Amino acid sequence: xxxxxVLQDTFLKAYEHLDTFHGHSKFYTxxxxxxxxxALMRLRKRKSxxxxxxxxxxxxxxxxxxxxxVWDGDPEQRxxxxxxxxxxxxAIESLKPAFRSVFVLRDVEELSTEExxxxxxxxxxxxxxxxxxARLDLRERLTRIFKKKGDDVFxxx
Numbered sequence: 001x002x003x004x005x006v007l008q009d010t011f012l013k014a015y016e017h018l019d020t021f022h023g024h025s026k027f028y029t030x031x032x033x034x035x036x037x038x039a040l041m042r043l044r045k046r047k048s049x050x051x052x053x054x055x056x057x058x059x060x061x062x063x064x065x066x067x068x069x070v071w072d073g074d075p076e077q078r079x080x081x082x083x084x085x086x087x088x089x090x091a092i093e094s095l096k097p098a099f100r101s102v103f104v105l106r107d108v109e110e111l112s113t114e115e116x117x118x119x120x121x122x123x124x125x126x127x128x129x130x131x132x133x134a135r136l137d138l139r140e141r142l143t144r145i146f147k148k149k150g151d152d153v154f155x156x157x
Contacts, residue, residue, distance in 0.1 A: 006042055010035040091141045099134035106131050 013034050021030055092100060092108075105116040106127070117127045 002042055002046075006035060006038045009038045013038065087142070087145060091138055091145070094141060095134055095137055099130050099137060102127055102130040103134035103138070107135075 010031065014031055021027065092103065095103060101120060102116060102122075105111045105119060106113065111119065113124055113127050113131075116122075116131075117124045120127070122130075
């Protein structure tokens with residue numbers, strides 16, 4: 001049903017805006033672009049239509065029971081995630097300060113290489129080198145930690 005609606009809307013939009021087609025591309029390409037845009041708009045609309053107000057009554061006048069999904073994991077999963085976070089934080093803190101600062105800015109704060117270089121007053125190659133060394137050091141430290149704890153720790157990842 002949605003595909004048919006998208007197809008119909010595509011041809012309608014193409015007909016309505018035929019005067020805007022200048023021939024810089026093939027007509028087929030122009031028509032496909034309209035179809036893709038219509039499909040994406042339909043998907044966005046469908047996503048936004050799935051919300052339900054908890055304050056308003058449902059279809060009838062009687063109050064309705066609604067199930068609300070619980071998004072946080074069970075206590076064991078939460079504890080595992082917290083333990084993993086603690087292990088990662090300790091591993092990052094154990095890096096040399098020069099490596100830690102680059103790693104945190106690039107991989108935690110998600111700054112670009114150029115932004116990191118500027119913030120730390122370093123050259124771009126120096127940032128890349130320190131980041132590589134930090135990642136290798138972290139990999140080595142975390143591998144040692146997880147091997148000590150056993151294979152069950154990899155279930156957290």
